[in-house]
Amino acid sequence: MTEATEVGSTSGPGRTAGSDVAFLTDFAALSAFGVTDRGGVHRETATDADAAQRAWFGRWLADRGFAVAYDRVGNQFGLLERTPGAPWVLVGSHLDSQPFAGRFDGAYGVLAAAHAADRLARRRGTGANLAVVNWLNEEGSRFEPSMMGSAVFAGGLDREAALDTRDGAGVRLGDRLAELGQLGDDDVLTLDDVAGYAEIHIEQGRELEDAGRTVGLVEATWAARKYDLTVTGEQSHTGSTVMADRRDALLGASELVVLARELTERLSTADSPLHTSVSRLTVAPNSPVTVAREVRMNLDLRSPDEDLLERADTLLHERIPAISEHARVEVGVSGSHAWGVRPFPAAGVALARRCAEDLGLSHRTMLTIAGHDSVNLNAHVPTIMLFVPSEQGISHNERESTADDDVCAGVDLLTAVLDRLAAGDPVR
Amino acid sequence: MTEATEVGSTSGPGRTAGSDVAFLTDFAALSAFGVTDRGGVHRETATDADAAQRAWFGRWLADRGFAVAYDRVGNQFGLLERTPGAPWVLVGSHLDSQPFAGRFDGAYGVLAAAHAADRLARRRGTGANLAVVNWLNEEGSRFEPSMMGSAVFAGGLDREAALDTRDGAGVRLGDRLAELGQLGDDDVLTLDDVAGYAEIHIEQGRELEDAGRTVGLVEATWAARKYDLTVTGEQSHTGSTVMADRRDALLGASELVVLARELTERLSTADSPLHTSVSRLTVAPNSPVTVAREVRMNLDLRSPDEDLLERADTLLHERIPAISEHARVEVGVSGSHAWGVRPFPAAGVALARRCAEDLGLSHRTMLTIAGHDSVNLNAHVPTIMLFVPSEQGISHNERESTADDDVCAGVDLLTAVLDRLAAGDPVR
Structure with missing residues (x-):
């Protein structure tokens, strides 16, 4: 100028x-x-x-x-x-x-x-x-x-x-x-x-x-699919509760965060990228010595390829039961938004x-x-x-x-x- | 009565x-x-x-x-x-x-x-x-x-x-x-x-x-070892940021939660149990569309076997660099408490x-x-x-x-x- x-x-x-x-x-x-x-x-x-x-x-x-x-x-x-x-x-x-x-x-x-x-x-x-x-x-x-x-x-x-x-x-x-x-x-x-x-x-x-x-x-x-997830476990003492008795909502939630990234690593290509994220996550009761009873979190999938997004959605839902079983939690999934290209x-x-x-x-x-x-x-x-x-x-x-x-x-x-x-x- | x-x-x-x-x-x-x-x-x-x-x-x-x-x-x-x-x-x-x-x-x-x-x-x-x-x-x-x-x-x-x-x-x-x-x-x-x-x-x-x-x-x-962890990434858009560019503090934190449980599954025995937990975790900024810049969390290891606890501590520290690299985050670990049997x-x-x-x-x-x-x-x-x-x-x-x-x-x-x-x- x-x-x-x-x-x-x-x-x-x-x-x-x-x-x-x-x-x-x-x-x-x-x-x-x-x-x-x-x-x-x-x-x-x-x-x-x-x-x-x-x-x-x-x-x-x-x-x-x-x-x-x-x-x-x-x-x-x-x-x-x-x-x-x-x-x-x-x-x-x-x-x-x-x-x-x-x-x-x-x-x-x-x-x-x-x-x-x-x-x-x-x-x-x-x-x-x-x-x-x-x-x-x-x-x-x-x-x-x-x-x-x-x-x-x-x-x-x-x-x-x-x-x-x-x-x-x-x-x-x-x-x-x-x-x-x-x-x-x-x-x-x-x-x-x-x-x-x-x-x-x-x-x-x-x-x-x-x-x-x-x-x-x-x-x-x-295209995008946005989910709200609720992971429900049960409060217990982080020290004295036998590991096999725990129903740890934060463990289940963490496995879901890792899964979201794995979906990208498995399905995304240069021509058909898949972006995934979990960015909001709140823990209850969030105390240093109480196993989490509940975690609420978001999870987003986005892609310019609607077929890929469908496959990602399918894989996400297929993998949830194993997480649910491993962490002994219930995983509630609701779709808050979804749109196509x-x-x-x-x-x-x-x-x-x-x-x-x-x-x-x-x-x-x-x-x-x-x-x-x-x-x-x-x-x-x-x-x-x-x-x-x-x-x-x-x-x-x-x-x-x-x-x-x-x-x-x-x-x-x-x-x-x-x-x-x-x-x-x-x-x- | x-x-x-x-x-x-x-x-x-x-x-x-x-x-x-x-x-x-x-x-x-x-x-x-x-x-x-x-x-x-x-x-x-x-x-x-x-x-x-x-x-x-x-x-x-x-x-x-x-x-x-x-x-x-x-x-x-x-x-x-x-x-x-x-x-x-x-x-x-x-x-x-x-x-x-x-x-x-x-x-x-x-x-x-x-x-x-x-x-x-x-x-x-x-x-x-x-x-x-x-x-x-x-x-x-x-x-x-x-x-x-x-x-x-x-x-x-x-x-x-x-x-x-x-x-x-x-x-x-x-x-x-x-x-x-x-x-x-x-x-x-x-x-x-x-x-x-x-x-x-x-x-x-x-x-x-x-x-x-x-x-x-x-x-x-x-015996117990209690840690305070700070996982530092960088804020970015959950949609538009290329996956390879992300430095996702919540991904790193989630991998640490999963690691804590894996330590138990790898090291704990009936005679020498190891209890592990992460129960408090807070995300910043915790917004639905912003990749987390920071997560603060606790992590506890407890055992009646001090040698086992030492091995768990070593394995924890050995595994952190791979998590740090995968999620592109820094992991700060401070020991808030530790005691023997x-x-x-x-x-x-x-x-x-x-x-x-x-x-x-x-x-x-x-x-x-x-x-x-x-x-x-x-x-x-x-x-x-x-x-x-x-x-x-x-x-x-x-x-x-x-x-x-x-x-x-x-x-x-x-x-x-x-x-x-x-x-x-x-x-x-």
Whole structure:
């Protein structure tokens, strides 16, 4: 960024070196909310840090002429009505974070959306109305499930059930949002108002970096199966109980964690990868001298290959009885979520590709492994999902990073995509 | 208990069917503090239930002429000074419980001690002074370490360090005890005042039941090595992170749990058993979509065979590097406690055997696998440790039980042992 050149006039709408600086400056301000000692952010849903950031973001939008409002589940909208009665094009992501996470996940996409809409507004164009959205609770670490606000908006989750969710300390989400003054009393927008949705996000993997490309055009979501497991044993004394008498829920749970990794090692190939994980596990009573009576845990399987996922699911269920017998525990399995490979509209990918080429940005089509709010919208409205690179693929980590050039290129691409969506270019 | 027969006059001091009823009635009252839906107790240290029970027990003692006081770490004493200036014989156990645990563990021994001392007092005998003690925090589930109050009394743990301990919610033990009015401002008794210590406890195993004996005369404690482990990985996204890039602390921890059990399966024999366990394990950040960056866990090895324990320790340490490499984690191991096979004085065992035989109680010598407050006292003063059977060996469980006849026989035995200790019979 050595001088202010008006590249926007030919290669895209409204980009200047000055707009890059404006974005990076705003992003630095945004990253101060919940900042950690090591430069990450710790900003779970409806914490003080999250609430303060939403308030800041609301003021940012209002200062630029957006009408700002929370809907009845706490999604935050900034509306720019350019043509009364015209459809709305929605663009956004989420500002909440995982615990001790990175600055870019979600927050980048929300600020990029706000800057893109603001750039279009400054051009005083017509076409569809523009709505920026900061979805409530995409991360799901404090209040489950994840992607909550967009799921309610898209009709996949009951609003009251979402507001009734409680965190580990028993705090009810709806009460907390009301206390913060971040829960509205109408819908702001409904699905029927929305003509299209766009979202940009960091990749959270290293495919773009490895391939040396600047932007990713997301064609589909990996298939996933997510399970909630309950392992039930029986409390006993860790010292005096004869080993053969033990019914150790933590032993059973640990064997399940090891099994999840073994599934990857047995089934995954370069062409058909399988990702598995157990990342949440709680032990009761979790005392130093009492054998665990119960462990609750998650277990996820993800793959771009639905047949492979089916085989992994089968093998998982085949292996559970041996674990159950060895540890003398009961293993309860419930499927909390499952989805197949879900394509984004091909016309939307083509639209994004044209924009990338106009801007001279190297690109590739790819899949998203992580879930995003766009996945909820994609089931109902024309949706475009874009990626910028994550350095070394690191995410959900304080070291998460994306180069400034990539950050700014992504905002340009989103602006161009939003411009065409608002102009009514076909997405499907 | 069909009629009131005076068996105490010949076979032991002061037992009557009436005294059995009195004990069982008091024990029922004691078991109401922190009672659970399934008939167990949930009465961790310095909870409301624990505090209410201590208050009740203090009134019980005071009503019978004991001088009641808390020492400077919150141990509760009831003193019966029969001969001013004479040494004190101490008898007791602990009233706190594990979460959702049984009625007998600890509480039985405290009430048995109080009844035994009261029976002797009613006989208006002379000899040593009698002190009943309810040790603070034997269980260590809320505030670590376990056996805290007796460790401070015996000089093995710094009093201020103990009071500075905080529970999972950040509550400081010393503050909580002061708030409850259960922290004294002097020592009440010191180790130098004590001529001998006796404790009775449920076995928590099934050796007595399997052998058909009523009481156990404890000759020694199993050797033990207790470790605190910290497994360090790195946060990343559970979906999008390539499997080969993951540094999954929960995978490493789970492999350690499985290893602990494998040590038993490889090394334990009928003659030289090895008990192993991991029972406390906490995951950070414990989110559904973030690979764990850190797991903290305990790991215990126990055996009556010190050589076997040494081999188990060696094998554990030999196997850790492979786990560390496979899960790409660092494993930090610190030894929190370790002790060898610790004998109780043979003269004390012989004294207890004579008492059991005088009472016509079947008995056997045995080891204790679980730690008890007596282990702390045994290092410094003549100490006698007694067991009554645990039905099916079940303990740290709401179903923990001991038959009424065994319960009452144990009180008789403790009374007889206390009588001889107070009379100055040699223990070592």
